[in-house]
Each structure stands twice: as structure tokens, then as C-alpha cells.
Amino acid sequence: MNILSSGRVARILDRLHQDAEASDREHLQAMMAAIEAPGTSVEQVVADMIAEERADYRTIYRRYADNFLAVSPAYGRFLYMIARARKATRIVEFGTSMGISTIYLAAALRDNGGGHLIGSDLEPAKVTRARANLDAAGLADLVEIRAGDALETLKDVGGEVDLLLVDGAFSLYLPVLKLIEPRLKTGAVILGENAFDPGYLDYVRNPANGYVSQPLPVDEGRGNEFTVRTS
Numbered sequence: 729m730n731i732l733s734s735g736r737v738a739r740i741l742d743r744l745h746q747d748a749e750a751s752d753r754e755h756l757q758a759m760m761a762a763i764e765a766p767g768t769s770v771e772q773v774v775a776d777m778i779a780e781e782r783a784d785y786r787t788i789y790r791r792y793a794d795n796f797l798a799v800s801p802a803y804g805r806f807l808y809m810i811a812r813a814r815k816a817t818r819i820v821e822f823g824t825s826m827g828i829s830t831i832y833l834a835a836a837l838r839d840n841g842g843g844h845l846i847g848s849d850l851e852p853a854k855v856t857r858a859r860a861n862l863d864a865a866g867l868a869d870l871v872e873i874r875a876g877d878a879l880e881t882l883k884d885v886g887g888e889v890d891l892l893l894v895d896g897a898f899s900l901y902l903p904v905l906k907l908i909e910p911r912l913k914t915g916a917v918i919l920g921e922n923a924f925d926p927g928y929l930d931y932v933r934n935p936a937n938g939y940v941s942q943p944l945p946v947d948e949g950r951g952n953e954f955t956v957r958t959s
């Protein structure tokens with residue numbers, strides 16, 4: 729048996745996914761309407777979002793302080809599976825929000841026999857809610873969530889990293905990766921959720937930078953990129 733599939737963790741994840749769906753419905757409908765508007769495309773909408781973020785990502789994410797913007801159950805299960813397969817003991821997460829992805833990853837740490845996950849979020853209220861959710865899931869002892877800008881809070885992750893999830897401001901995937909890069913183990917997995925930034929994709933898809941990378945066919949259209957550190 730594993731702790732993801734039954735009992736306390738399963739119950740809290742069910743509830744959080746329901747809360748996320750309700751909280752994000754309007755936001756997702758607005759995104760779909762933008763994408764389906766005549767004369768535009770997904771690529772154009774994403775390019776506009778990245779340009780807007782580059783101007784001021786803090787203000788943009790303040791607007792989403794009450795939104796989960798969470799991974800799907802299928803992607804969450806994938807997070808658990810890859811952390812188990814990698815036998816991860818040290819995980820870093822850029823963009824924790826209310827802690828849904830964090831619960832999947834911390835559940836894998838528990839079933840791997842223990843470890844440490846460093847999460848991060850700009851919004852202090854989200855950090856408080858994520859900590860409470862981790863506590864409710866019985867996983868708080870494995871997780872440290874740092875409040876503030878990940879470009880500052882993830883400067884020191886204290887040891888070698890088995891798995892990095894990048895799921896924060898789209899425009900910061902490459903700077904955050906470069907911050908953690910010196911700490912990535914050979915064979916570390918980097919998962920980019922909403923990895924749309926061409927600068928990030930060009931970097932991880934260039935083998936000269938020490939990665940092998942390709943799109944991940946889970947939740948297609950959400951820009952999921954699967955990357956392995958090769959050096």
C-alpha cells in the first residue's frame with residue numbers, strides 16, 4: 729500500500745482538488761475565452777502573459793492570491809510516481825500555492841522513507857494555507873515552505889537536489905533553474921508545469937547545457953516539460 733491512495737492523504741487531496749476547481753473555474757473560463765478569441769492563438773496568449781509578467785510578476789500573482797492554480801490529479805500522481813522512482817530524498821518546488829503539488833511530493837518522500845522538501849511562494853497567505861494543508865495531511869514534518877520571492881528564498885537549498893518542480897511565474901523558470909542548477913544531482917529530474925517560456929525550453933533542450941528534455945504527454949496543452957540532468 730502507499731499513503732497516496734488511501735486514508736488521510738487521499739481525503740485531503742480529494743477535498744483540495746474540489747476546492748481548487750471551484751476557486752479557479754472563473755479564471756480558467758477567462759483563459760479559455762482569451763485563447764479562443766478570433767485572431768489569436770495559445771502561443772500569442774502565453775507570449776502576452778510572459779511579457780506582462782516580465783514587467784511586474786509580483787502584482788500579477790497578487791491578483792491570484794485566492795486561486796489555487798494547482799496541478800491536476802493526473803499530474804499529481806505523476807509527481808508522486810517520479811519522486812518514488814527517483815527515490816528522491818531532497819525536493820525543491822518553485823510555486824507552492826495552497827500545497828496540492830507539495831502533498832503529492834511529500835507523500836512520495838514519506839513512502840521513500842523520509843526526506844526534505846523546500847517549497848516557496850510569494851504570497852504569505854498561501855504559505856499559511858499550504859502549511860495547514862500539509863499538517864492536515866500529516867506531512868508537515870517533511871516540508872519547509874519559504875515565503876517570499878523564490879529568486880531570494882531558494883538561493884540556499886542546503887544540499888543536493890533529486891527533483892525540482894518549477895511551477896511559479898512563467899517568466900522565472902530559467903532564472904530559478906539556474907539558481908538550483910549547481911545543486912542538481914546527475915540524474916535529477918526537473919519538471920516544468922506550464923513551461924511555455926521559449927528561453928527556458930531552448931536551454932533545457934540543448935544537450936550542451938547538461939540536460940535531456942522533452943514535452944511530457946500528461947495534461948497536454950498545459951506545457952508540461954520533463955527534463956533530466958545529465959552531468
Ligand SMILES: C[S@@+](CC[C@H](N)C(=O)[O-])C[C@H]1O[C@@H](n2cnc3c(N)ncnc32)[C@H](O)[C@@H]1O
Pocket residue numbers: 785789796797798799822823824825826827828829830848849850851854876877878879895896897900
Ligand atoms: C501555478 S501556482 C502553483 C501551484 C502549485 N504548484 C500546485 O500545484 O498546487 C504558481 C504559484 O507561484 C507563485 N509565485 C509566482 N512567482 C513567484 C516567485 N517569484 N516566488 C515564489 N512564488 C511565486 C504564485 O504566488 C502562485 O501561488
